[in-house]
Amino acid sequence: MTDDIANSTEPQAIGPDATLLLVDDDGPFLRRLARAMEARGFTVEIAESVAEGLAKAKRNTPKYAVVDMRLQDGNGLDVIEAIRERRDDTRIIVLTGYGNIATAVTAVKLGAIDYLAKPADADEVFAALTRKPGERAEVPENPMSADRVRWEHIQRVYEMCERNVSETARQLNMHRRTLQRILAKRAPR
Numbered sequence: 614m615t616d617d618i619a620n621s622t623e624p625q626a627i628g629p630d631a632t633l634l635l636v637d638d639d640g641p642f643l644r645r646l647a648r649a650m651e652a653r654g655f656t657v658e659i660a661e662s663v664a665e666g667l668a669k670a671k672r673n674t675p676k677y678a679v680v681d682m683r684l685q686d687g688n689g690l691d692v693i694e695a696i697r698e699r700r701d702d703t704r705i706i707v708l709t710g711y712g713n714i715a716t717a718v719t720a721v722k723l724g725a726i727d728y729l730a731k732p733a734d735a736d737e738v739f740a741a742l743t744r745k746p747g748e749r750a751e752v753p754e755n756p757m758s759a760d761r762v763r764w765e766h767i768q769r770v771y772e773m774c775e776r777n778v779s780e781t782a783r784q785l786n787m788h789r790r791t792l793q794r795i796l797a798k799r800a801p802r
Contacts, residue, residue, distance in 0.1 A: 626743040627654050632675040635659045636666035636692050637708065638684045649735030663687035667695050674699040677742050682709035682716055690723055697724040706741045708733055715769035760801035767795060
């Protein structure tokens with residue numbers, strides 16, 4: 614993660630409301646990202662749980678948010694929903710080590726504007742937060758592996774079943790414990 618000092622054009626990219634809520638249960642990563650975003654001109658608040666993220670989003674709904682998908686006390690999508698209920702112009706980025714297409718689609722439907730896989734550095738997060746509407750992100754060079762395609766399919770079915778492990782296992786004709794082990798792992802490359 615880079616901690617470069619902000620240049621003079623970055624506050625213009627942010628706008629007058631520079632409030633940013635960072636929600637992630639990885640404390641060291643969260644603090645490094647917070648410092649890097651403050652150096653780029655944001656006024657940062659941090660939360661290390663869904664409960665803390667919900668409380669901070671309700672108290673002072675930010676203009677920008679970076680929310681981890683999986684937190685120890687729940688799902689970051691709940692924080693996105695809470696922010697959207699209070700403010701429809703918030704630019705929300707989902708950041709996760711468990712990246713998959715199904716949760717990316719769900720996050721976008723709930724109001725996220727982008728989806729970044731960990732490890733993402735401060736430059737990538739800043740670029741995603743300040744990207745102009747209609748501006749496109751770069752297309753990845755490598756296609757998905759067969760393992761990744763399988764992972765994506767499982768995640769899509771899991772989201773269709775509203776994150777119900779037992780129902781997903783039935784739909785996939787898979788043992789529930791096997792599915793739980795797959796869901797607990799990071800996405801393959």
